[in-house]
Amino acid sequence: xxxxxxxxxxxxxxxxxxxxxxxxxxxxxxxxxxxxxxxxxxxxxxxxxxxxxxxxxxxxxxxxxxxxxxxxxxxxxxxxxxxxxxxxxxxxxxxxxxxxxxxxxxxxxxxxxxxxxxxxxxxxxxxxxxxxxxxxxxxxxxxxxxxxxxxxxxxxxxxxxxxxxxxxxxxxxxxxxxxxxxxxxxxxxxxxxxxxxxxxxxxxxxxxxxxxxxxxxxxxxxxxxxxxxxxxxxxxxxxxxxxxxxxxxxxxxxxxxxxxxxxxxxxxxxxxxxxxxxxxxxxxxxxxxxxxxxxxxxxxxxxxxxxxxxxxxxxxxxxxxxxxxxxxxxxxxxxxxxxxxxxxxxxxxxxxxxxxxxx
Numbered sequence: 001x002x003x004x005x006x007x008x009x010x011x012x013x014x015x016x017x018x019x020x021x022x023x024x025x026x027x028x029x030x031x032x033x034x035x036x037x038x039x040x041x042x043x044x045x046x047x048x049x050x051x052x053x054x055x056x057x058x059x060x061x062x063x064x065x066x067x068x069x070x071x072x073x074x075x076x077x078x079x080x081x082x083x084x085x086x087x088x089x090x091x092x093x094x095x096x097x098x099x100x101x102x103x104x105x106x107x108x109x110x111x112x113x114x115x116x117x118x119x120x121x122x123x124x125x126x127x128x129x130x131x132x133x134x135x136x137x138x139x140x141x142x143x144x145x146x147x148x149x150x151x152x153x154x155x156x157x158x159x160x161x162x163x164x165x166x167x168x169x170x171x172x173x174x175x176x177x178x179x180x181x182x183x184x185x186x187x188x189x190x191x192x193x194x195x196x197x198x199x200x201x202x203x204x205x206x207x208x209x210x211x212x213x214x215x216x217x218x219x220x221x222x223x224x225x226x227x228x229x230x231x232x233x234x235x236x237x238x239x240x241x242x243x244x245x246x247x248x249x250x251x252x253x254x255x256x257x258x259x260x261x262x263x264x265x266x267x268x269x270x271x272x273x274x275x276x277x278x279x280x281x282x283x284x285x286x287x288x289x290x291x292x293x294x295x296x297x298x299x300x301x302x303x304x305x306x307x308x309x310x311x312x313x314x315x316x317x318x319x320x321x322x323x324x325x326x327x328x329x330x331x332x333x334x335x336x337x338x339x340x341x342x343x344x345x346x347x348x349x350x351x352x353x354x355x356x357x358x359x
Contacts, residue, residue, distance in 0.1 A: 001192045004030050006357070007183060009171050009209055010202035011038035013147065013346045014338050016154035018199050021350030022357065023161035030193075031163060032185060034170035034205065039151045042203050043343065045225075045276070045308030047255045047266070050074070050084065051341040052141035054091075055245060058111035061323040061352075066341040067112055069348035070141065076347060077145060080153045083258050089142035089240035092124060092133035094292040101244040102137055114141065130236040132295055142240055146258055147343060154346075171202075174213030181331050183213065197357050200334040204274065204311050207336065215328055218336055223310040225266020226278045228286050231303040235262045236294070243293055252289040263305055264290055270316045271309075278304040313337035325349070327356050 008019040011033035019031040035041070050073055056062035077084040093102050102118070109116045117138040119127070124136040155165060166185075173184035183193045202209045210217035235256065242253040252267055264286055283302045290297050313321035313336060323345075324336040333356045335349070342349070 001182070001194050003194045004028065005195070006030070006197045006199070007032060007181075007193060007195045008199040008201055010200070010205070011165060011167075012041060012043040012201070012203050013039055013151050013154070013343050014043075014203070014335065014349050015199075015201035016151050016158065017346035017350035018201055018353045019163055019165075020154045020158040020161065021347070021354045022199070023158050023163035025354050027197075027357075029158065029161075029163035031158065031165045032169045032171060033165065033167050034187070034202075036168055038155060038165065038167070039148065042308060042311065042339070043147060043151060045306060046147065046340065046343060047253075047263075048144050048147045048257060048343070049240065049255060050086070050143040050145050051344040052089070052109075052139045053112045053114045053341070054105055054109045054116065054139060056108070056112065056341070057322070058108060061325060062341060062345070063112045065323065065345035065348040065352065067114060068351075069341070069345035072347040073145070073150075073344060074143070076153070077150070082149050082153050083146040084143055085258060086141070086143040087239050087256065089139040089242060090119075090124060090128055090131065091137040091139065091242045091244070092131060092293050093135045093244060094133055096134055098244050099135055102135060105137060114139075128237055128239060128241060130296055131241055131293055133293055144240070144256065144258060145343075150343075171209050172212060176214045176329055176332070181213070181329075196331065198332050199353055199357070200332065201338070201353075203338065204309055206311065206334070210334060215332070215334060217334070218313055218324060220336065221312040221315050222271050222274065223312045223316075224269040224271045224275070224307055225310060226269060226282055226307045227263050227265035227305040228278075228283060228302040229305040230262040230264070230301055233298060233301045235260055236296070237262060241293070243289070252286060254290075254294075264302065265305075266308060274309055276307045276309075278307050280304045310339040311337055312339065323349075325352060325356070327359065333357060
């Protein structure tokens, strides 16, 4: 059995951030990933938005780590040459009845220490002429990032600090002892590892891996988010455009990638298994939702694009759950339910996890 100082399980954006932070703190780190490449699931199937921290319950891990992570992420991108743009976001109330929702967002943002500019209908039209709204909010701190380039930069930093990434290396079993954690790793090169510390950051697979090594994880649910791309139409927006949040997500919003391509989503579809296919017939819901705030959306302008999965810790109809970052054993840190704003929070999550491994 081979001995390893610290193992991080899962090489999505959060696992990569945790691994590079631990390696930079002087730990000998092995990062295990079951897939053939890093960041192929949730980290590669999201909106690539840098969130300001507007929506999350004050005092929650989501709020704290998003605000801290946002600042760290912008600094990281500037220092490391990771492509990003701080393009800003307009949140719109399409009806008078939604004005109260804007007020709630302002209150939460203020408690989280995030600045928001209330704007009237005329200012919304000035910022985004195609958008119809009775009022809105402007977030100057919101932006977009190249998520693949970001993960590559984390991996480079991990390797510069002496860490190693092992692909096609699923954790299939293990045992928990007072003085060590034993892991059984399958794949191309099966092995058994004895570890001083383990960080479980396996995203959609976190509960499965946890049970395999002898932990009792919280129950999880899958919430699919489908995206449709704007096709054959000149991009109408300069900024991110978000409606009022809906149960399970932030509403069917417009995002712009670094190439200027516009996509809409994610919607909210509760599912029982992972399936990344997008049903083209869902476009009817997208047209109806988007036209509440962009009435000029032409027929035939939406094309089914891609889908992602949110690892939820609360079922449909329940209040949203916070991130779960627990210390179930002195040698284990376990992360569950790391959905949005996980990408924005990634560096802050890395800090938090590294501190927990020292307690």
